[in-house]
Amino acid sequence: MEKEQAKFRILVFPYLAYSHVYPYFELSKKLSNRNFHIYFCSSAINLESIKKTLQESPEDSSIELVELHVPPSPQLPPDLHSTKNLPPDMTLTLVQAFQMSSSSFSVIFNNLKPDLVIYDFFQPWVPKLAASQGIPSVYFATSGAAPFSYFHHLYTHGSISTFPFQEIYLLDHEKVDLKAPVKLEIKDADQDFGFGVFKLSSEIVLIKGCKGFDGKYMDHLSVLCQKEIVPTGLLVHDSKENIEENSDILQWLSRKERFSTLFICFGSEHFLSKDQIHEISKGLELCNVNFIWVVKFSVSVEDKRVTLEEALPRGFLERVNGRGIVVEGWVPQAKILSNPNTGAFASHCGWSSVTESLYYSVPVIAMPHRYDQPINARLVVEAGVGVEVVKGQDGLFTGEEMSKAIGIVFAERSGEEMRIKARKLSEKIKEEEEQEVDEVAKKILRLCLKNK
Structure with a gap:
């Protein structure tokens, strides 16, 4: 009973993309096994597949699923509140709908009163809400350190010519996306939409990766964003779903x-x-x-x-x-x-x-x-x-x-x-993974204790 009372409550809130949801869920499983109680928040369609995974793993009983209400529309019905089967031309529509779910998240946040929030790239309103109530929040980056280091260098310096790792580059036809004014098209996007989420993170930034593979890019990213970069390991997800069918x-x-x-x-x-x-x-x-x-x-x-x-x-x-x-x-x-x-x-x-x-x-x-x-x-x-x-x-x-x-x-x-x-x-990678998650748990525990 004393162990249960000692558990800190972590609200985990990824963007709706399938490639974001599962790394967040794998991290949630790791943390739930290290004496944290996890509230995992996402759309109904994403939670359906998560429920099946939880049924396969009864040991993950310290994870509670919390449904986010994403406003539906004729263009974006509930079964498309995920990127798994989303037509490419609907990506921006999903991001915009996600921004409109901020009021639903506020209700969830106020009801749960978590000890810490782990949030994603597209929602700077999450750490701002948490800060307004004195709750620490941590950004978890699901892309690797190399691209984040590259793009944050461009964001910080306005040029990539001084990027210290010349083996990492983009070809001319790959630079088109750099010019896309996505931020301006997103409803309620402010100066913190995008790389501002690094600035808003409490002391540390979590990143999916391992020091033994992309550590030098983590070090450069840490200098750029002025936060300690903490790798989570690779968080490989091995689902048993549909294996019999295949x-x-x-x-x-x-x-x-x-x-x-x-x-x-x-x-x-x-x-x-x-x-x-x-x-x-x-x-x-x-x-x-x-x-x-x-x-x-x-x-x-x-x-x-x-x-x-x-x-x-x-x-x-x-x-x-x-x-x-x-x-x-x-x-x-x-x-x-x-x-x-x-x-x-x-x-x-x-x-x-x-x-x-x-x-x-x-x-x-x-x-x-x-x-x-x-x-x-x-x-x-x-x-x-x-x-x-x-x-x-x-x-x-x-x-x-x-x-x-x-x-x-x-x-x-x-x-x-x-x-x-x-x-x-x-x-x-396998030698480092448990040690890296232990370090993540230690850093998060320290943030929770600071707030008490």
């Missing part, structure tokens, strides 16, 4: 040779055009390796649903029969990456995908699209655990270039060198 994929993979199979997936929020699907198909035919390819389609309410057969080149499935599987929708990514027969991961290089690949010591074939992805791709190449597919000046991939990159990773000598480096990095 057991045929895992059985197929188990029959292949060691390191012989390429896994291709571009995350839950990135959708390929038909032309790019055809180029990847061409690359897979040219390279002649085994593969599991996850294809996702972006379909608006009015659009006719596209089938795999319509999206892929005519006869492709017949030509790759036996050495390739093409799947629409969800697959057990962690199970595929942890399988010894998986030899590489062709990825858009979202941070969650990169960290899973590193955790399971799988080399990366980097095919970045936008935002932090190109920087993550260069980080992987710098570490010697991957190769980036060369893009044209239009920023698009060709099948020929994809095939070349696959050839490098699956070649006997170069592939073995990458796998050895990936294995050593994975060992270092």
Whole structure:
């Protein structure tokens, strides 16, 4: 009973993106096992999948789910209050709707009266609300230290020419997003929207990463934002959801040779055009390796649903029969990456995908699209655990270039060198992870005790 009374209550509040929700939830699980009581706040659609995970893990009983009311609209019904199946042209609409949920969050905050709040990039109103009531709040960054260091340097100095790590860069077609006036289009965005969340964080900033991999970027970010950067570890999420439905994929993979199979997936929020699907198909035919390819389609309410057969080149499935599987929708990514027969991961290089690949010591074939992805791709190449597919000046991939990159990773000598480096990095990451979470818990406890 005394132990229960000693628990501090932490309100955890990520942005609605799938790639944010699960790192926040994994951190919540780690903290709940270190004598904190967690209130996890998100939209109803996000909480549905979290509930299933909690049912699988009864030991996480110190996590309570709290529903955030996001105002629905004809353009954005409740089932789209997440980025998991959100059409790309609706991203800004979701961010705007999220800002309109601030009043709902205020009610939740006032009812729960937490000892500390962990918040995300898009809601500077959270630490301001907490500060108005004398409650500490901590920003948790789910992207890696390298892109945050790069973009915060640009934000602070107005130029990237003095950025100290020249191996990290953006190509001309990748700089378009830097000019997008998103902040001006967001309802009620003030001077703290964006990088102001670093300034508002109480003493520390948490970041998904590990010192043994991207520590030098954490150090530079700490100087830029004048906060102590505390890594959380990689927080790899291994869901058991739908594994039985996909057991045929895992059985197929188990029959292949060691390191012989390429896994291709571009995350839950990135959708390929038909032309790019055809180029990847061409690359897979040219390279002649085994593969599991996850294809996702972006379909608006009015659009006719596209089938795999319509999206892929005519006869492709017949030509790759036996050495390739093409799947629409969800697959057990962690199970595929942890399988010894998986030899590489062709990825858009979202941070969650990169960290899973590193955790399971799988080399990366980097095919970045936008935002932090190109920087993550260069980080992987710098570490010697991957190769980036060369893009044209239009920023698009060709099948020929994809095939070349696959050839490098699956070649006997170069592939073995990458796998050895990936294995050593994975060992270092796993050695550090529990110690890093212990340090996070210690820092948060100190903030809670200060407030008492």
